[in-house]
Amino acid sequence: MRAANALRLTVLVLLVALVMRPKWFEVAFAPLAPVGGPVMYERTSLLSLSLNHLYLVIAASGAATLVAVALAILVTRPFGVAFRPLARSIANMGQTFPPVAVLALAVPSLGFGSGPTLVALFLYGLLPILENAITGLTNLPPAAMEAARGIGMSRWQSLTRVEIPLALPVILTGIRLSVVIALGTATIGSTVAARTLGEVIIAGLLTNNTAFVLQGGLIVGLFAVLIYDAMVQIEARLLHGARI
C-alpha cells in the first residue's frame, strides 16, 4: 500500500511538473527535437489546455453516463425489454462510427471548436456504460429480487434500494472504461480546433517535432493513469463494507 502511494505521488508530481514547468524537461527532450527548433511546447499555457481537455471529457462522459444509465434502466424494466435490442444497436453504432468521422460530419452544423468534440466523445462513450449497466441490472441475485418484491417494495423502491446498489460495481466499471477512452480520444478534437492537449501532439506532427508529440502524449497518458487509479479508489470506497 505504501509503495503504491509513493508511486501515485511520483506520477502526480511528474504530471504537475510537465504541465506547469515544461522548461525543466528541456534537457531530456532535446535529443528528440529538430536541430535549432523549440524543444518544449510553450505557445499556449499547458495548464489551460489540460483543464479544457479535462472539462471536455467530464462533460461528455457525464452526459453519456446519464443517458446510458437511464437507457439501461428503461430497457431492463418489464415494459422496456422490447427496446433493448434497439438501444444496443444505437450504442453500437456510436461506438463503430470513428470519432474522426463524427468530428468531420459535425463541423458543418456545429462549427469548429469544442462542440463537435463533445458530440464525438459523448457518442463514443455511450456503449461501454450502456452494456455494463444492462449486464449489471440483469444479473442480480434472484433470491434478493424475489425478496424485494415479496416484502412489498414498489418497483421504484426495488430499483433504487436494491437493483441499482447491487449493479453499481459493474456500472462504475463501465463509466471508468468510458472516461479513459474519452481522455485519449479527446486529443483528436484539436483537429477541429478544440482546445485540448491534442494541440501539442498535432503541432509536433506538423513540424516534425517528436519532442512535442512525446510531451503531449505523456501528459495525456499520465492523466489517464491517474484518473483510472482514482476511480478505482473511489469505487472501492463506495463499495466498502458491502460484500457483493
Place this chain on the structure above:
Amino acid sequence: MIEIKGLTKMYGDVKAVDDVTMTVETGTITVIVGTSGSGKTTLLRMVNRLEEPTSGEVRINGTSTLSVQPHILRRRIGYAIQGHGLFPHHTVARNIAAVPNLLNWPRDKIAARVDELLELFSMDPVQFRDRYPADLSGGQQQRVGVARALASRPDLMLMDEPFGALDPIIRARAQDDLRRIHTKLGSTIMLVTHDMDEAIRLADKIAVMDAGRLVQYGTPAEIITHPATDFVADMVGDVERPLRLLSLIPVSQIMVDGPAEGAAIAADASLRDALSACLWTGRTAVPVERGGGPIGHVTLDAIRACAEFQP
C-alpha cells in the same frame, strides 16, 4: 382467518393450481406439502399476489386481497424464502428493518425492534447488527431472513421452503426455533415444503397438493392414519407411519405415576423419543422428568398401544 376460495392458476393450458378451497385458522401453522410441480409454491404466492390468480380469491380476515395494491398487501404479510434472499449490500440490522422502513416506522422504534428480533433468534445484537449477510453462517442467514419476515409483526407469515438450504442438524434447530417463536407470537403461518417430516413436525394442519389439486387437508394425525389417496399414503411412507404417529404425541399424555429405572426423558419429548430410549437401553419403561425432577414414567406397552392403527 385466511379463506381461499376456488383459487386457480393457469399457465397457458396447464393448470398449476386447480380450484383450491381451504380455510386457515388464525394462529395456526399450516404446512402445504407436495412434490415439485404440485403447485404448492404457486398457491402460496397467490396469497400475497406475487402470482395473480386466474380465478378465485383469497380473503384475509374477511377482506379480499384484491382490494389493495399488491405491494401494500405484501407489507402486511411476512415473507421468507429458501436461500433467505437477504440484501447483500445491507447490514443485518437494515435487512431486518426492511419492512418497518417501508412502513415509515420512527427510527428508534425500528432499532428497538431489530434488537428484540435478534435476541429472539439468540443472536447478540451488538455482535450481529452491523455485519453483512456474507459474514454469517447459513443458519444465521436463515434466521435473519425469518426475522425480517417477522419485523413488522405481521398477522400472517408465508414461508416458501424456508429451511430447504440448511443441513439436517441446523434445519431441526430452525424448526424448533419456529415452533418456539410461533408459540410466543401466535401469528398465522403458511409454510411450503416437500418434506413430510418437516410438515408433521411443524404443522397444526397439513395440506397435501398433487398436480395442482388439494388432495387432503387435515391434522397430521389424520393425514397419517387416514391418507385420502395413494399419493398421500406415498408421501407419508407406509413403513414409517407408526413412528410418525408416535412423534406427534407428547410423553406427558400417556404418562403414569411411579418411578422407573434408568435415564429420564423430558415431559414434552415425543413418544417416538421414548420408544427409542426403551429400545436402545432394553427397558420396558422410562422415567419422565420436568424441570429436573421425576414426575412419573411411560411404559413400552402404552407406547405400543398408541402406535397401533385404530380405524
